[in-house]
């Protein structure tokens with residue numbers, strides 16, 4: 331096997347007593363859009379800043395094309411970076427900001443001019459060369475920052491929550507542009523965000539961070555369909571968590587017993603780690619139908635219902651008084667109203683049990 | 686706001702009146718001196734019976750006055766350069782590092798501002814007498830620098846405060862080495878603060894009289910010292926001319942400083 335493009339090996343960083351990250355390991359392929367997703371304080375920026383060279387790890391190694399990055403000074407790493415705050419140089423025009431890394435590299439004037447034009451075209455800011463950063467909106471400034479970070483064709487682009495200061499509409503617009511820029515340039519991107527929707531929209535793969543560790547790495551679909559921990563299930567998408575006891579039945583079967591004694595049975599592999607814990611089902615994987623429950627069917631009461639245009643949202647109450655969220659197509663919700671009794675169902679493969 | 690100017694009604698006229706009185710109080714002596722410097726009365730009669738430029742002519746042809754003017758300018762320029770450079774280094778150190786006793790050091794840097802100048806002057810005089818620095822250019826420069834430096838540190842420190850260090854990270858990841866980052870990004874971003882520090886430092890040295898009296902020798906004195914010592918011997922309108930020049934130059938620099946302040950805000 332060839333060596334991975336970027337290898338993060340057992341990174342650990344402590345500040346006095348605080349462990350910022352611990353045992354962070356990850357391989358990133360060339361051209362990949364990799365996102366670090368996690369709540370604030372989970373160690374995403376710390377990991378990114380170690381790759382950039384602004385922080386030194388307490389332990390661990392970072393290899394680019396098999397060579398250690400840690401021995402290289404940040405200004406020699408030839409990495410591009412876009413920051414959370416606006417970091418355009420206020421005294422330089424947009425054009426000079428983009429030219430900055432090229433001037434530092436003492437490139438010939440003609441090459442600089444051509445490259446600046448090309449980069450400003452790339453971020454659709456062709457006519458803004460002579461503006462000062464102070465005369466541009468936040469979204470435009472971040473686009474210039476992207477142009478500046480890519481002007482010297484770095485093999486790796488780091489982005490630390492670059493869109494978090496922008497409003498939702500602008501954020502989505504630039505997310506769209508980022509995808510296009512990623513496709514056009516083929517640059518490898520390490521992207522940090524705490525916004526799961528943004529991560530799903532942009533990334534080839536996502537590394538979910540929690541308390542300084544990577545919980546799970548995978549494509550958005552893998553993380554959503556097959557979360558390996560309760561944290562990942564809760565962080566990506568909406569989810570219902572039902573308290574259960576798991577009993578093995580032999581011959582590859584198992585069952586999850588709810589607090590009221592009722593149970594669902596299924597393939598043992600569907601019950602993942604299979605012990606006492608939590609059964610997670612996505613709201614859109616659950617169904618309710620009017621009527622009273624018979625046998626092992628779960629009886630619920632509709633507590634609330636909301637029309638959302640493309641779907642219907644229900645809040646239902648279980649026999650053990652837990653409120654669950656159910657989302658269904660509008661026509662499937664016919665015949666239900668607040669207060670009515672219903673039967674709750676889902677396909678067993680959509681139930682995930684976590685310890 | 687509670688004390689909105691537009692809502693003060695009758696009271697606002699009282700405010701305006703007080704303002705005018707204070708302004709006259711501050712301005713009249715200066716206007717008075719300026720008028721006398723152009724008056725042709727040897728005895729400083731006011732209002733002047735006629736007008737003349739002869740006092741300026743005397744001032745600018747007398748080698749003693751010219752020398753002191755030159756000394757003042759030389760000291761002020763050297764003090765300005767040193768004050769900005771040292772102020773920048775101190776402000777950078779204070780803004781960018783965390784160490785034990787940082788706030789104590791910060792307070793220490795500012796003591797010359799709160800210490801009575803005359804106390805400082807006596808202490809320096811006694812000290813410089815031992816070192817043989819009184820009556821030398823070095824003595825003047827060090828003395829003025831001690832008074833000017835706190836202003837530089839504060840002014841440059843303030844502009845560093847509004848400078849985001851993330852800009853330096855951005856420049857560094859773009860490929861700039863540590864010195865190049867300072868030169869291409871940090872210094873240009875705080876240049877207005879440095880200009881302001883320079884103007885303040887120059888003015889402080891240019892106007893300084895208490896310390897200078899202690900530092901001066903008969904052969905080396907600054908313009909304010911010469912004005913003061915001449916005043917004690919005889920009352921000639923040349924003093925008025927010298928004072929007017931001093932004030933005029935100060936006003937020009939103050940205007941420059943306020944223009945720069947406007948520049949930072951826009």
Ligand SMILES: Nc1ncnc2c1ncn2[C@@H]1O[C@H](COP(=O)(O)OP(=O)(O)O)[C@@H](O)[C@H]1O
Pocket residue numbers: 345348349350351368369370371372373374375376377
């Ligand atoms: N300079 C620092 N000193 C002390 N603790 C820090 C420092 N920087 C980060 N931390 C801690 O490290 C942890 C991870 O921080 P960070 O990587 O910034 O998280 P994220 O980017 O995911 O929000 C947090 O608990 C934070 O408090």
Ligand SMILES: [Mg+2]
Pocket residue numbers: 371374375376
């Ligand atoms: Mg962060």
